[in-house]
Amino acid sequence: MFARRAGLLRVQQPFIKPNALRPFSTTELGSGVKIAYDFFEPAKEATAKDAPIVFIHGLFGSKRNNGSMSKVFARELNRPVYAIDLRNHGDSSHDPRHDYTALAEDVEGFLEKQNIKDSTLIGHSMGAKTAMAVALRKKTPISNLISVDNAPVDAALHSGFAKYVKGMKKIEEAGFKKQSEADAVLKEYEESMPVRQFLLTNLMRGPDGVMKWRIPIKYLSDALNNMADFPFNNPDEARWEGPALFVRGTKSHYVADEMLPTVGRFFPRFELADVDCGHWVISEKPEDFRKAVVEFLQDKE
Template sequence: MNVATNTLRLRSSLFKYNNYTLLTITTFKHSFSTSSRYLNKNNENDIACNDKNLEAGSGPLFVNHNNNYKSSYQTGMYGSTEVLNEDLVSDSLPTVDLAHEAVLYNNEHNTEDSPMIVLHGLFGSRTSNRSMVKYLSESLKRDIYLLDLRNHGLSQHISRHDYCSMAADVERWVKKMNFENRKPIIVGHSMGAKVAMASVLRKPSLYSILCSIDNVPVATFPLASFPKYATYLLKIVNDPNISTQKQCLEVLKPIEKRHAVQQFLLTTLAKYKDEETGKYRYKSKIPLGILRDSLIKGNISNWEYNSWVFKANIPSLFIKGSTSDYMSDEYCSEIGKFFPNFELKTVEGTHWVNSENPKGCADVITEFIERKEDK
């Protein structure tokens, strides 16, 4: 049903003041219909973000984020600004090949059931979910693929690091695998959960079930700890006098006291022998500079999709760590706007519940999938 609503339309203009680019806002009345895939696509009054600085990706972060988007703006519920952006579903985004690891039940391909894709979080890799996937393989008895997302693990490095481009990488991988009529189940934790959500919203017909572990489809305030992780890991890499894990832990201690998290962060580094000095030191396996830049810009905490435009009705499971603060009740209320056919389950653990309680996560995912597939 078409719903016509009077709302405020934002015109944006830029001016320079003391070498800072500022955004000025004026408003006027505008109507839109919620039935349109892109609400203002055919509206002659719609105004593209056509400032050349913005188009080149050098405009204010809150207008253009890190991408060369031509966006339109509209005042949403409670006065929030909604960004309507066709690039979020574009098939022409630069993509990279993703490294993967296949986990086969009894070392044999299952050609009947939907395969499963599992995506890791920030600073992780395909190895991050091996324990959980071991339980999933035993219970679901199907092919499971652990992927390295761009700028992680063994996958290629690229300067752009945001959710629509990471989702496009996954789509490319799915099409390359040619699963025929077996639509894959997509599972993700933390950053990987948002990649999974973006993938489903971009191409709902490509996937059969979504499972998100401890993340929700909302933009949140960037956490200060994550850029610090990248900064302090770079300190280790750039210091030729650091040659032992004990020294690495000492560097990380001021910003992270938890030993398990320290050990997790150190998986991004590798020890090698410096040919010039003959001494051992550390190098990074992943592009810490790119990830740090993406974190500071807010790309990881960001969420550019909005529920006026994007919805997916496939069965969707959202798992919350019982003591995690990533999924507050206020955030969880937004899930149904994007994924109306969703269920929310709590598993004992923190934000890293997939590693702390892999069996608990696997049991909840297995029950959900078997019930939805009606096996």
């Protein structure tokens, strides 16, 4: 059912020569939604077996969060990497509909428009459930699935997300002209500076000098319950037989031990990588995450 990997040791990350990075581009889908993305070229010319990786961020994140790791994967795995912005995030379109079916349709549309076949989908949190939904829908063939700290279950979001929305709304209404003022308000809702810095990457200065959110807070606030759900509830009716890696933070509740049988029913070939951290696996333990992904994908070549 699954292979439990030994604890991963953190080591100093080696110097990585920067990859070629185009300024972000956009792809307009048939639905009218525009998906923004960064493209990272591999060091050598990719062959047919070097299928692209599509990297999908979590709630309140963006393609920028995955830029450094995308460079690493492009170099070490010699694969093209697309780091995308989901709808209502980063530089992609805003739309009142925000649920996993819509997000999966966007990713499928992006793969089709870019003529990407047999890709590896890597998703964190909201991006993980989106990637799982793409695999289970079977509308677009993918080769590998990597889910980072989420499971194919209906489960309540961490209470912090609702608090973040309250703080972000308060900032939106205040009309601040300094990011430090916004951070002071956000500190009332989140003590962790790295988490606040992550949220504040969504703040931008408008033409009038006032700080504004680049993401639609109302749409995402209304969608919080959708983000706790999962669009499939019967593994007998929806199952994906391809190779899957589930990377979980052992201090996070999103992939608890009691969820693993359900993971195995939906994804019978899954492997498990435990990382000693919380929910923000990629930023908390980047080397452990890198090692788990590279080892998994190299095994599949």
